[in-house]
Amino acid sequence: xxLEAETARFLGDKAALIIGVVGAxxxxxxxxxxxxxxxxxxxxxxxxxxxxxxxxRLAHLEGGGRIAVTGSDVPTLRSCQVKGTVDxxxxxxxxxxxxVEHYCDGYFGDIEAADHFPRHLLERxxxxxxxxxxxxxxxxxxxxxxxxxxxxxxxxxx
Amino acid sequence: MSPDDDVALGAMRLCFEGAVxxxxxxxxxxxxxxxxxxxxxxxxxxxxIAVSNQFFSKTSRNLAENPFASIVVTDPVTFDQYRMxxxxxxxxxxxxxxxxxxxxxAAAAAMHGMxxxxxxxxxxxxxxxxxxxxxxxxxxxxxxxxxxxxVDASRDAELLAELTRRVGRSADLDTLVxxxxxxxxxxxxxxxxxxxxxxxxxxRLYTIASHGYDVQGVGSEVVIGEGVVGMAAARCxxxxxxxxxxxxKYSGSVRRSIEDHGGMAPGRxxxxxxLSDAQSQLAVPAQALGELVGVLVVESRxxxxxxxxxxxxxxxxxxxxxxxxxxxxxxARHDTTSAPxxxxxxxxxxxxxxxxxxxxxxxxxxxxxxxxxxxxxxxxILWSLLNAYDAEGRTxxxxxxxxxxxSLELPEFRDNFESRLILLxxxxxxxxxxxxxxxxxxxxxxxxxxxxxxxxxxxRDTRA
Numbered sequence: 001x002x003l004e005a006e007t008a009r010f011l012g013d014k015a016a017l018i019i020g021v022v023g024a025x026x027x028x029x030x031x032x033x034x035x036x037x038x039x040x041x042x043x044x045x046x047x048x049x050x051x052x053x054x055x056x057r058l059a060h061l062e063g064g065g066r067i068a069v070t071g072s073d074v075p076t077l078r079s080c081q082v083k084g085t086v087d088x089x090x091x092x093x094x095x096x097x098x099x100v101e102h103y104c105d106g107y108f109g110d111i112e113a114a115d116h117f118p119r120h121l122l123e124r125x126x127x128x129x130x131x132x133x134x135x136x137x138x139x140x141x142x143x144x145x146x147x148x149x150x151x152x153x154x155x156x157x158x
Numbered sequence: 159m160s161p162d163d164d165v166a167l168g169a170m171r172l173c174f175e176g177a178v179x180x181x182x183x184x185x186x187x188x189x190x191x192x193x194x195x196x197x198x199x200x201x202x203x204x205x206x207i208a209v210s211n212q213f214f215s216k217t218s219r220n221l222a223e224n225p226f227a228s229i230v231v232t233d234p235v236t237f238d239q240y241r242m243x244x245x246x247x248x249x250x251x252x253x254x255x256x257x258x259x260x261x262x263x264a265a266a267a268a269m270h271g272m273x274x275x276x277x278x279x280x281x282x283x284x285x286x287x288x289x290x291x292x293x294x295x296x297x298x299x300x301x302x303x304x305x306x307x308x309v310d311a312s313r314d315a316e317l318l319a320e321l322t323r324r325v326g327r328s329a330d331l332d333t334l335v336x337x338x339x340x341x342x343x344x345x346x347x348x349x350x351x352x353x354x355x356x357x358x359x360x361x362r363l364y365t366i367a368s369h370g371y372d373v374q375g376v377g378s379e380v381v382i383g384e385g386v387v388g389m390a391a392a393r394c395x396x397x398x399x400x401x402x403x404x405x406x407k408y409s410g411s412v413r414r415s416i417e418d419h420g421g422m423a424p425g426r427x428x429x430x431x432x433l434s435d436a437q438s439q440l441a442v443p444a445q446a447l448g449e450l451v452g453v454l455v456v457e458s459r460x461x462x463x464x465x466x467x468x469x470x471x472x473x474x475x476x477x478x479x480x481x482x483x484x485x486x487x488x489x490a491r492h493d494t495t496s497a498p499x500x501x502x503x504x505x506x507x508x509x510x511x512x513x514x515x516x517x518x519x520x521x522x523x524x525x526x527x528x529x530x531x532x533x534x535x536x537x538x539i540l541w542s543l544l545n546a547y548d549a550e551g552r553t554x555x556x557x558x559x560x561x562x563x564x565s566l567e568l569p570e571f572r573d574n575f576e577s578r579l580i581l582l583x584x585x586x587x588x589x590x591x592x593x594x595x596x597x598x599x600x601x602x603x604x605x606x607x608x609x610x611x612x613x614x615x616x617x618r619d620t621r622a
Binding site for chain 1: 237243
């Protein structure tokens with residue numbers, strides 16, 4: 001799977017990130033993401049930052065669990081979902097924390113402008129700590145609300 | 159829910175107003191997850207929620223294979239999050255749960271005039287298995303709670319009685335409509351209120367009075383059936399929305415999605431009356447003797463600002479207003495006041511250049527010094543008065559004589575003449591026009607003209 005540059009840019013910028021996995025109990029589990037980086041467009045290797053409080057709920061995914069990440073543009077709701085397989089989890093670095101800051105500035109800024117929620121309320125969602133989830137993207141879908149939501153997005157062949 | 163669970167769905171009611179989009183995760187039988195935002199989640203009872211299903215999505219297909227799902231909802235006031243583990247139970251295509259969600263979806267569709275292509279297919283009902291609270295992180299810099307002001311419901315009877323007294327003391331329609339919207343602010347704290355009346359053809363609503371806006375917006379119109387206000391009129395049913403911005407975004411996104419895939423985009427952008435950044439809107443139809451008289455609207459920038467108690471309160475007020483307006487109209491129709499025999503004095507006349515008044519007979523549109531003033535029946539009334547003034551120097555009129563002017567094109571029944579005259583009066587005041595209307599008694603008024611007028615009829619529509 002080769003990710004288009006635009007897909008990588010869109011997901012890696014300030015899109016609202018939500019994550020779906022299957023928990024250890026076999027049931028779906030929803031949470032939020034706090035910054036995504038596509039490490040290699042050619043292989044789909046990516047990294048998404050999640051709430052450290054969710055680490056325990058997601059730990060069983062290491063080495064082959066499935067993950068879905070949807071990114072949505074706050075003003076327009078244009079959305080894209082990537083699905084793939086989890087490699088593992090890393091402790092966050094100073095660069096990751098800087099990425100969270102940058103991400104929150106963009107993401108919260110969009111919500112402030114589009115939905116008029118004040119920044120201090122949005123900050124209440126920001127986790128106190130983070131962990132990085134490494135995964136490989138295998139499929140990309142258009143998740144924009146409407147009759148075509150869920151349609152596969154054609155990405156260039158390797 | 160599990161016995162040891164201490165979060166009741168009732169305590170999460172604001173989460174279900176949709177001001178912050180809910181998140182759902184499902185999984186296929188093969189264990190492939192899917193995650194997306196939900197357009198609408200509603201509480202059904204203490205153990206169940208319902209989710210709107212208007213497009214047959216991957217979420218729906220997953221649930222057919224694996225009935226479990228995880229939903230995250232957010233309280234728009236505290237920003238506490240709640241993660242619910244749920245299990246699909248049934249799909250409803252009729253009944254109160256379906257109807258409630260259908261109204262939500264229809265209101266969103268009405269934002270872009272897409273009611274015909276964007277409608278609820280089904281309401282999926284889920285049992286809530288457990289709820290985990292993910293508390294908001296309150297940090298040192300957090301200024302604390304911002305809570306929308308709510309009226310103490312225990313004082314409702316007392317305050318409603320006071321508003322009724324004020325409305326009852328109003329001697330004419332002009333005073334009545336102003337008293338109503340001002341009273342809603344004074345007594346109940348509804349800082350932004352609009353009263354719209356239905357036109358003679360039952361196709362549009364026009365603003366007759368408002369409170370809390372920089373410009374009164376008198377004369378602004380809403381097409382019946384469009385937007386939250388238009389839907390409340392079309393269905394003669396109250397519409398309470400706590401997530402206007404999300405609805406507008408969602409509806410616009412669906413529309414663009416259809417366009418992007420080569421489809422013919424239905425609908426169009428529909429301007430919201432009142433606040434451009436309102437999050438909450440409550441529109442209540444005002445009916446008398448089974449007929450729609452108008453719509454009473456309150457709105458707020460706060461999300462999920464109105465609850466059921468607000469709706470009930472405004473329904474009482476709207477009903478009272480509709481009755482009072484109908485009585486006033488009936489009285490006006492039977493008014494036998496004869497035409498004044500002498501011309502009234504021109505007040506405040508000062509020497510200055512002539513104000514240009516351009517009139518378009520095709521739709522009654524009237525412009526003063528190039529600025530749009532009014533159209534329709536109110537525009538024709540003004541033109542009739544100005545012609546009498548220009549030809550005979552008359553300034554004193556009675557409602558009875560003016561309403562008989564055939565150029566007004568009033569319908570034979572329910573002509574709304576008084577409402578249109580009040581609309582015209584308020585519009586002239588709002589625009590600080592060189593012509594004003596002043597009430598001089600029951601069924602009588604006079605024209606106040608400041609300076610010379612240059613009256614022009616434009617038979618051919620040359621407007622841009």
